[in-house]
Structure formats: structure tokens, C-alpha cells
Amino acid sequence: MSFSRRAITSALFAACGLAVLPAQAQAQSIKVGIVGPFSGPFAHYGALFKSGAEAYVASQGGKLAGKEVEFIYRDTGGPNPGQTRALVQELIVKDKVDYLGGFVFTPNALAVAPLIQQSQTPTVIFNAATSSITEKSEYFLRTSYTLWQVTVPLAQWAAKQNLKKVVTAVTDYGPGLDAEAAFKAEFGKQGGTVVETIRMPIATTDFGPFVQRIKASGAQAVYTFLPGGPPNLGFVKAYNENGLAKAGVQFLGTAETDEFDLQKFGDGAIGLTTAFHYSGAHESPANKQFVEALKKRDANVVANYASVGAWDGMHVIHKMIEATGGKRDGAKALAAARGLQWESPRGPVRIDPKTRHITQNVYLRKVEKQGMQLVNKEVQSFGPQPDFGLDAAK
Known part of the structure; x- marks a missing residue:
């Protein structure tokens, strides 16, 4: 009725x-x-x-x-x-x-x-x-x-860069679980291996132990998802302070270099790679x-x-x-x-x-410094992307 x-x-x-x-x-x-x-x-x-x-x-x-x-x-x-x-x-x-x-x-x-x-x-x-x-x-x-929408093309790109072993580190709630599932499924299809899946509590402020696990995993990269705001700053700070970039562990993300927080990261953010549907520098x-x-x-x-x-x-x-x-x-x-x-x-x-749901272009972005400002520079368009998540759930 x-x-x-x-x-x-x-x-x-x-x-x-x-x-x-x-x-x-x-x-x-x-x-x-x-x-x-x-x-x-x-x-x-x-x-x-x-x-x-x-x-x-x-x-x-x-x-x-x-x-x-x-x-x-x-x-x-x-x-x-x-x-x-x-x-x-x-x-x-x-x-x-x-x-x-x-x-x-x-x-x-x-x-x-x-x-x-x-x-x-x-x-x-x-x-x-x-x-x-x-x-x-x-x-x-x-x-x-959706996380599936921006993550699937990133996983495809990562495989093409000859990355074979990746750790996923996500916040433990709906979007994070979507992000983990999307990367793991698509990276596996492309011949890669997710060597460890790390789920971090939404209220955590100490990312050091998680970053140490990533460093010890032998992975070539970490794919991460965190909600915008303080968690992003905390995770990237721990990533830099624990020497992951120097150890050759590449950073892969989505909204983690959000423009709202980007200038707070400092030059340690330069080179961080994300796939996302928007950049303020578009x-x-x-x-x-x-x-x-x-x-x-x-x-x-x-x-x-x-x-x-x-x-x-x-x-x-x-x-x-x-x-x-x-x-x-x-x-x-x-x-x-x-x-x-x-x-x-x-x-x-x-x-x-x-x-x-919105169908839109997804872009590969790298943090660059333009003058005195950090920006998410779009270096590649993956073209129009749908939400892959609903099909994956069937």
C-alpha cells in the first residue's frame, strides 16, 4: 500500500x-x-x-x-x-x-x-x-x-606501475571497508597481492603502531582511507616520521590530501599520490x-x-x-x-x-608545490567512472 x-x-x-x-x-x-x-x-x-x-x-x-x-x-x-x-x-x-x-x-x-x-x-x-x-x-x-569509484582505477594504475605487494590500511567503518574491498579485489585481478589488511578504529589518534606494521610488511606501497580532518593529518605525519617514504613504501590514497588540510602537511606531503574526482587545481x-x-x-x-x-x-x-x-x-x-x-x-x-549515483571522471593526482602553495596536481584522467561497488555486491 x-x-x-x-x-x-x-x-x-x-x-x-x-x-x-x-x-x-x-x-x-x-x-x-x-x-x-x-x-x-x-x-x-x-x-x-x-x-x-x-x-x-x-x-x-x-x-x-x-x-x-x-x-x-x-x-x-x-x-x-x-x-x-x-x-x-x-x-x-x-x-x-x-x-x-x-x-x-x-x-x-x-x-x-x-x-x-x-x-x-x-x-x-x-x-x-x-x-x-x-x-x-x-x-x-x-x-x-564512492570508494569503489575512485579506488578501482587507482588499483589498476598501481598494477601498471609494477607494484606487486601492497598493504591496505583503512578506518574501520563502512567507507573504509568499501575501500579495502575495492582495492583488494581489483589489485588481485591485475595480478597484485595485498599482503596485509589493517583496520584502524575511527577514534584512534595514534597511528604509529599501524605504520610500523606497514613498514615491517615488506610491501611496496600502502593504500589507505581515512575520514577527512584530524585522522588524515595524523596518518600522514606518522607515515613521514616513521620513514616509510625513505624506505620505498609508496603512499596511495583518495581524499587523504584534501585541500582543507593540505597546507598543514608541509613539504612532507610532496609526491603523495591519490586518485580522486576533484582537485581545487582542476x-x-x-x-x-x-x-x-x-x-x-x-x-x-x-x-x-x-x-x-x-x-x-x-x-x-x-x-x-x-x-x-x-x-x-x-x-x-x-x-x-x-x-x-x-x-x-x-x-x-x-x-x-x-x-x-554520480558518474564522473577520476583523476590521478600528485601533491606538488606551486609557488608557496601545495596543490593536488591532476597528472592523468582515468575518464568517466561509475560506482563499481553495487555490481561487486551482487
């Missing part, structure tokens, strides 16, 4: 012990709830989501499809599924948002999937990178990436426009994968608003987003009509 959004909203009000308000005429403004960490060690994600989303609306003259946009921000603080679910229920029931966006951590996104499905609220994932997320609700779309008119729009809003904001995920997420929401005339119609909005193509600051992209 299908339920209308109004019926589900009424049920949610009842569950919360609140009276159901009479139906209101469609408001002229569009309400967009942005969910992410705005406090704590991962607060930079929330700030980058806010900058990217607001800069996009400003770049469109302050309105989307002729409609005012009202952003409502909610702070998860970090990986906190229970609190995230409560916040999203409040956004749907009390604030009556038309669209949702954000979500840094996979457990938080998975926790709200039933609410999204029941309320038929189009929800754009700006970051959370586990492949299975978009399968949990047909109203999820993603404008970030050369294109669309990226130039994006960077200028961010700087116009805030001179200190960083163009990175979080801010571009929010910018592109708002582009998708913009097209859904156009298609629905600003009215609440989840099915019509999703139909407009499926197969959507545009020129992103990262390059040409497309929302896959089946998976609702």
Missing part, C-alpha cells in the same frame, strides 16, 4: 505527540535542510557544505527557478545515527522541508533512509561514500563519490566560476570535495525545483534528476538513472 506524504507526515506528528496542522498553501520559498557536523572535530564539513550550497544559490541570482530558498542547518556533531535520525524527523515533520542535503558519515545516512523513503523527500548526499547508501531509499541521490571555466563564487562569499573558504559536493548537490535540487514548479512532488523531482547531465567544476558528470 502506498502512503501520501501528508499521511506519513501526520503519522510522524502523532508519533512525536504533536497535533497535525491543517494543510497549508504551497509556500513561495523552498526549504532545504542541510544535515552535517557543524561542531566538533569534523565541523569543517558543515562549514564547507554551507559555503558550497549558499554560493551556488548566490551564483543563480539568489533564487532557484524563481523561488526563494531557505536553508535550515542541523548539527550532527559527528558520526551519530540516533541524533541524525531525530534531527531529520524534525526537519520533515516540524520544519516541513522540501529537500534534504548533506550527510558526511555513512551510518548517519543509513539511519535516516526509512524516514526519507516514507516521506518521499528528495535527499542529496553531499559526501557519505559507501556504495550501498543509494539502495536504501529510492529518494536518495549522490553528488559526491583547470576549467566551470571550476574557475566555482572558486570565484566561493571566494566572493567567504575569502577563506576552500574549494574541495565537500564544497563541490554541496555546489553540485544544489544544482540537482535546482533542476528538481524547475521540474516540479516548486511544488512538493518527490516522484516528479526524482524523475527529473535521473540521467541529469551537466558540466561540474570537477568535469562532465551525470546522475546514473538506475543507481542515482
Whole structure:
């Protein structure tokens, strides 16, 4: 049996012990709830989501499809599924948002999937990178990436560099396990061997013991995944201080040289190799426009994968608003987003009509110093890449 959004909203009000308000005429403004960490060690994600989303609306003259946009921000603080679910229920029931966006951590996104499905609220994932997320609700779309998407081409490249033995070292939660599985599967197909798999607790701050295991493994390289922020800095610091580069253990990663933290690494980051879908140094008119729009809003904001995920997420929401005339119609909005193509600051992209995940170029990047600044220099494009993870799970 299908339920209308109004019926589900009424049920949610009842569950919360609140009276159901009479139906209101469609408001002229569009309400967009942005969910992410705005406090704590991962607060930079929330700030980058806010900058990217607001800069996009400003770049469109302050309105989307002729409609005012009202952003409502909610702070998860970090990986906190229970609190995230409560916040999203409040956004749907009390604030009556038309669209949702954000979500840094996979457990938080998975926790709200039933609410999204029941309320038929189009929800754009700006970051959370586990492949299975978009399968949990047909109203999820993603404008970030998945670990399978960026890792498979990196594993293929590593094999072509005559690397035969690699250690994987990942944070022990959804995206990390995806990263480990993707690298191990593809590197094995290419004839390589993962000699050891290391899983690191998400709350760890001491990476020395893990790096020592890598050094003792006899591997030629380490493939790593860590959530952005303090873990990246800690791991790279331990990698350098324990002499892995000097020992010939090559660093392979994805977002570990994120622009938000890059200058903090110092020259020890030069030469670190990653495969990713975006670099702040990407050369294109669309990226130039994006960077200028961010700087116009805030001179200190960083163009990175979080801010571009929010910018592109708002582009998708913009097209859904156009298609629905600003009215609440989840099915019509999703139909407009499926197969959507545009020129992103990262390059040409497309929302896959089946998976609702973004297909995009993945680039091999090496950290270089340009003047006084470290940059992720794109040295090779692997071309358009889908999400390989969903096929791998079948």
C-alpha cells in the first residue's frame, strides 16, 4: 500500500505527540535542510557544505527557478545515527522541508533512509561514500563519490606501475571497508597481492603502531582511507616520521590530501599520490566560476570535495525545483534528476538513472608545490567512472 506524504507526515506528528496542522498553501520559498557536523572535530564539513550550497544559490541570482530558498542547518556533531535520525524527523515533520542535503558519515545516512523513503523527500548526499547508501531509499541521490569509484582505477594504475605487494590500511567503518574491498579485489585481478589488511578504529589518534606494521610488511606501497580532518593529518605525519617514504613504501590514497588540510602537511606531503574526482587545481571555466563564487562569499573558504559536493548537490535540487514548479512532488523531482547531465567544476558528470549515483571522471593526482602553495596536481584522467561497488555486491 502506498502512503501520501501528508499521511506519513501526520503519522510522524502523532508519533512525536504533536497535533497535525491543517494543510497549508504551497509556500513561495523552498526549504532545504542541510544535515552535517557543524561542531566538533569534523565541523569543517558543515562549514564547507554551507559555503558550497549558499554560493551556488548566490551564483543563480539568489533564487532557484524563481523561488526563494531557505536553508535550515542541523548539527550532527559527528558520526551519530540516533541524533541524525531525530534531527531529520524534525526537519520533515516540524520544519516541513522540501529537500534534504548533506550527510558526511555513512551510518548517519543509513539511519535516516526509512524516514526519507516514507516521506518521499528528495535527499542529496553531499559526501557519505559507501556504495550501498543509494539502495536504501529510492529518494536518495549522490553528488559526491564512492570508494569503489575512485579506488578501482587507482588499483589498476598501481598494477601498471609494477607494484606487486601492497598493504591496505583503512578506518574501520563502512567507507573504509568499501575501500579495502575495492582495492583488494581489483589489485588481485591485475595480478597484485595485498599482503596485509589493517583496520584502524575511527577514534584512534595514534597511528604509529599501524605504520610500523606497514613498514615491517615488506610491501611496496600502502593504500589507505581515512575520514577527512584530524585522522588524515595524523596518518600522514606518522607515515613521514616513521620513514616509510625513505624506505620505498609508496603512499596511495583518495581524499587523504584534501585541500582543507593540505597546507598543514608541509613539504612532507610532496609526491603523495591519490586518485580522486576533484582537485581545487582542476583547470576549467566551470571550476574557475566555482572558486570565484566561493571566494566572493567567504575569502577563506576552500574549494574541495565537500564544497563541490554541496555546489553540485544544489544544482540537482535546482533542476528538481524547475521540474516540479516548486511544488512538493518527490516522484516528479526524482524523475527529473535521473540521467541529469551537466558540466561540474570537477568535469562532465551525470546522475546514473538506475543507481542515482554520480558518474564522473577520476583523476590521478600528485601533491606538488606551486609557488608557496601545495596543490593536488591532476597528472592523468582515468575518464568517466561509475560506482563499481553495487555490481561487486551482487
